[in-house]
Amino acid sequence: MARRALPLVAALALAGCANQPPEMPASWPARLQQVLPADVLLLGEQHDAAEHQRLQREAVQWLAARGTLAAVVMEMAEQGGSTAGLPRGATEAQAQAALNWQDKAWPWAKYGPVVMAAVEAGVPVLGGNLPRSQMRATMGQAQWDAHLPAPALQRQYTEIRDGHCGLLPEAQIAPMARIQIARDASMAQTATAALQPGKTVLLIAGAGHVWRSLGVPTHLGGGVKAQVVVARAGGAPATTHADADLLAPTPALPPRDACAELREQWKAAPRQP
Template identity: 70%
Template sequence: MHLFPLSTAWQQRPAREAPPPTFRLLGATALACLLTLSGCAGMTAAHDATAPWPDRLQTLLPADVLLLGEQHDAADHQRLQREAVVWLAGRNQLAAVVLEMAERGHTTAGLRPGATEAEVQKALGWNDTAWPWKAYGPVVMAAVGAGVPVLGGNLPRSRMRAAMGETAWDQHLPAPALQRQYTALRDGHCGLLPETQIAPMARIQIARDASMAQTAQSALRPGQTVVLVAGGGHVLRSLGVPTHWPQNLVSKVALAQAGQALPAINSDADAVVSTPAPPAKDHCAELRKQWAPRAPAPSAPQ
């Protein structure tokens, strides 16, 4: 995400059914909304965008979990993730890699370091339509090759519909933060999402964060760091995965932003990494086209 990364997997659903809140292409819009509504503050030394990436990683440690937030269609963000995996693994500091891009319950833990990409994809139940392997494969294989387990963290699709009706999630965030989620959903979907779908889809969002948080906690190892890779909105400290941590868990957030960087508030990210903007696209036009009612099939001549 990006709070809500556009996953093309929803296109397999009936044409008139609202898609789940995994909107990769609209992530920049939703994240901008979240950070703007948060009330942005000035950068600290930890946000120094001029420092080399490995040096900035060093300033974020030690940490039980390092959350790497991305914009899903920005290839530079996956490059930074791979570099972080290689850097930590090379220092024997990497406990595991947890991915939003695979469902919870899937893991490479039983594979050998020399496992093939096909074996790894099978172990993770990889959905290449939703998450292109060419983008995330290098991150995953860097961990597998180092003998580090990769775990799916996302809420299984089979549980998403039930999560939409779990009203207990409405109480998880403070009211102002929940309203920020709602606003990001509206703006991230270009105003096309029916208002009746806002709260149910926010529940899925929060349930997904909880799933990733629980997966990361299960992989903790003393003296090492779990890396969690997810869309930018999922890693924000006041809204996403960190809201599900126990108080004694130490986490750090590095937020990658494509194009003109938005200054994340200090309480939401420990570091902001700016990368070049990907080619411009009119994502709202694409979404309107995808969601347009289908014309009825012509009737047979009498």
């Protein structure tokens, strides 16, 4: 998805320096201690930033070594997938099968090391995303329109409109927002079901899914302590203070015209009958 840290939602506008949380000091992942303890630790990524998947793997290893990692919930696998029944010595093929991993959408070469770090530590990895089979129906479910306050919903519409480079017909904006909100609800439900006293569920997703005012945190119950960390490639827009408790800056990515790429992809895509 063009100009996005996730497939459906565009990055937030650049906030003034005074409104940004302090940036992550050099030592990672020990600096996660700044936002712990937490029932759910949401770690947002930019999908095309390989450095962000490295941060995820190291966070899994660090939390598991402390004995405080309850589970890892991933946007990259659908709800219902789980490695809970696998032994620590399970193969990558077994882990992929357990999660019904879709390599075309989420390259295993990028996310496999994150999954296997948890499997090798004896920590379950859980698919959190809304199953693709439910997405078409979700587009017509108007009840999702009432989840966010009106200003936040309008902001969601803007993020989707901008995230698709203005190429989406206006009539598709609200249905796409419903999918986004339902996906966040699915991940929140999975994380909540995995809670353990005194431990942390690590939720890994695109940055827009973890934003406090729009994403998964809006679906968590008031009794769940959630902390948000957003990995941010050097040239990417920053989140506002209200949306993240901590930023993890990483080197800037090479420049690219994501909107031009999206236009070419859509031009080449086969027309639906």
